[in-house]
Amino acid sequence: MLITPGKLLATINSPDDLRKINRTDLPQVCNELRQFIIDNVSVYGGHFGASLGVVELTVALHYIFNTPDDQLVWDVGHQAYGHKILTGRRDTFHTNRFYHGLSGFPKRKESPYDSFGVGHSSTSISAALGMAVAAQLDGHENRHHIAVIGDGAMTAGLAFEGMNHAGATDTNLLIVLNDNCMSIDPNVGALREYLTDITTSHTYNKVKDEVWNLLGKMSSFGKSAQEIVSKIESGLKASLLKQSNLFESLHLRYFGPIDGHDIDHLTSVLEDLKHIPGPKLLHCVTVKGKGYGPAEKDQTKWHAPGLFDKVTGEIKKKVYEKPQPPKYQDVFGHTLVELAEQNPKIVGVTPAMPSGSSMNIMMKAMPDRAFDVGIAEQHAVTFSAGMATQKQVVFCNIYSTFMQRAYDQVIHDVCIQELPVVFCLDRAGFAGADGPTHHGAYDIAFMRCIPNMIVASPMNEQELRNMMFTAQSEEVQAGKQAFTIRYPRGEGVMPNWRTPLEKIEIGKGRKVRDGREVAILTIGPIGNYAVKACELLEKEGLGPAHYDMRFVKPLDEAMLHEIFSRYSSVVTVEDGCLVGGFGSAVVEFMADQGYSARMKRLGIPDAIVEHGEQIELHRECGFDPEGIARAVRELAYAGGSAVMA
Missing domain, CATH: 3.40.50.970 (Thiamin diphosphate (ThDP)-binding fold, Pyr/PP domains)
Structure with a gap:
């Protein structure tokens, strides 16, 4: 089912189209964009609350700045759904996070509007600063660089390292602090309390009104630009004498806090900030899940809720006839x-x-x-x-x-x-x-x-x-x-998992099943695929052994001596990189001990594997149950014959 966009959103295939819309119609664009996100995520799944919270900010940034020439970095990327929709990916947005579909995060290979790939947090300021410095070196003095960072991402040291450097430059850098007091869970620590103090401070709000009233009177930025900026800075410093500002102390001009859901005010503010030189920070207060009641009330639950009924807010869950394994x-x-x-x-x-x-x-x-x-x-x-x-x-x-x-x-x-x-x-x-x-x-x-x-x-x-x-x-x-x-994401294999606690000997593996000619060595839950593979192979008359090694370090050397003494062929399986991984450890043992065997290592190849369901990616890399069985067949028949049951 494809989601039909609203009347205005249907006309926007790029930010250039957005900029042709009358500013008075932007609230309607925001409403349609928010509804499009709700409609799509309710049907297809994905991250939810973060993108709803920045709808107005997304529209305002693309409306005011000349993206992609002006470079916009999102931090972290799950708040960039609106950005993707406005930058030419509206009609393919239903493929978001699906195998061979759009990435759930900004991705440089996907669009020129995705100036920097983002999945981990707190990278935006350093990346945007690097872009800004490069622009200076190349003579692009008028290019703008915007880092949109959630306040949860501000708790990482990298964000402070970036701000510390930015404050010592004269780059054309704007940091937009998206302050919603959330990451996935509610934010913790002194920074959260500091930002709360700012947003509730009468002094700060008085300064905010004075500053933006002044900015609102700016009709042009000619020779008086430096004088106006100086007045803004002097007013800030005088008014904040009793309450120091963390960002100002890092030599970042601080503006705000402002309502991040007031599209008219946002566009006016961003238009004015375009003309203020040097590194600066705009503090926007937003609500994660804005515009969808259940998501506003329970922001953790609605970070990535899965499929849901958008009318009732009921999150859809599979109904099972029998108990299921836990995560x-x-x-x-x-x-x-x-x-x-x-x-x-x-x-x-x-x-x-x-x-x-x-x-x-x-x-x-x-x-x-x-x-x-x-x-x-x-x-x-x-x-x-x-x-x-x-x-x-x-x-x-x-x-x-x-x-x-x-x-x-x-x-x-x-x-x-x-x-x-x-x-x-x-x-x-x-x-x-x-x-x-x-x-x-x-x-x-x-x-x-x-x-x-x-x-x-x-x-x-x-x-x-x-x-x-x-x-x-x-x-x-x-x-x-x-x-x-x-251990992996997702469910295990044991519905009755509350078993008595027992100590395991460090470095001791276990034999899951005995076998002939070929031994399968696994590490971790991927060993359950090997169990299924052995069942497939048993029906074909092949009976490989299966060893759950449990430990990569230290390896069970006694078990490995047994394996290489008994089996001429060995398959290793891991849900991890082949380079330097579990299979490599086994090969190192074999070489060090002077053994010789036909080896097949299954795992994640030396390549960037894209997104998809876990089983889809396991199949792509050849270590799903059929992939394991195929590797055993290849080794079993490599010598010209196989020992049959």
Whole structure:
């Protein structure tokens, strides 16, 4: 079902078309754009609340600035649906986040209007500043560069690094702070409180009125431009003498706060700011989910709600006849509380993902022992390391893709100092519709090369519970090694998952089934595909063995000696990158020990894999059940014959 756009929106195929519309008709454009987003996401799914909150801002930016020559960077990208629709992708927007369809985030290869690819947060200021400096070097003095950053993204150190640099330049840079007090979950920390103080301060609002009244009187910017700007700055500094401004202290001219849903005011303000030179920040106050009542009331739930009835607001859920397995993240959340009830030293840490990682379960049950540190992965790891020095048992839960941002801290602050922090990496492997910026493809490779690090992955929910139980045990904590446990997004395989907790021997794998000629070695939940592959092959008369290795580091060397002594062919399977991953570790063992076998490694290739459902991407890369079976067949018949049942 294709969604029909409103009358005005149907005429907009580019920002050039938008700029031909009378300014008095912009409220109607905003209404139609908001409804188009609601209609599409309700039917096809995707992120929701963030884009609704910036509808007016999106329209105003493209109306006032000459995009794509003026360069617009969104931070983070899930607020850019309106941007995509206005920049030539309206008629294909229904393919958003689907396999071979539009990306759910801005993507340079997709459109010239997407000046910078964005999936992780807090990159916009640094990127836009780089563009602005490059424009200066190339003599494009009149080109504008706009970074739209959510206030949740402001909590990351990279945003402050960018502002610190920007304030020391004379670049044509505008930072638009989209202040809705939310990331996925409500924002936390002192910055949130600071921004709240600004938006409620009588002093600031008085200044805001004075400044914008002055700007509203500007009819032109000739020789008096510097004088007017000087008056604005003097008025700000005088009025704010009693309440210092963080952004002004970084030499960014601060304007606002203003209502981010007043399209008439927004366009007037942006038109005036075009003529004020140097780096500046516009503070816009918005509501995440604006214009859709249920999303405004429960902003976390409606960040990415799935399919829903737009009239009733009922989120559609599948109805099952029998109990279904839980999500791995929920197994983590409930098990962590279970362990923390037994071990008073256990604490939990997550960087702005309490609901996404299910750390919110512990935060509700034990609020003084679970910490959301904001979008600040580097801080999350070093904060965890600090607690570990004081003998706290720290479970630091970070999405695999976001752990990349804290790699130095893992090495420098945790492993070199022999601190037994437990890293639980959610969304390991293919993340699905969020695409390459969110795939957890690399953690096996980048974690297994670090000394003082254990790397493990459970095949099912029972194994996840047991690995968590093992990681917090006294003997493992005394071993002074970090412990990485990776698991994927989505559901597991065990409806009855609340199994008794048992310790696992570090570096010990398990044989799932014995077999002939070919051995399949798997790591993590992808091993369940191997079980299905073996069932397929059994019907064909082939009977491969299957080993769930559990640990990438340390490897079960005794089991590997058995495998290479018994089997002439080996298939390794991982939902991770082939370069430096689990299969590489097995090949290294084989070479070091002098074994020889036909090898086939299945996993994520040395390429950027785009978005799609997990099974679609597994199939594309050849490690779905049929792909595994195909690899076994190739090896089984490679020698000219196969041992049949």
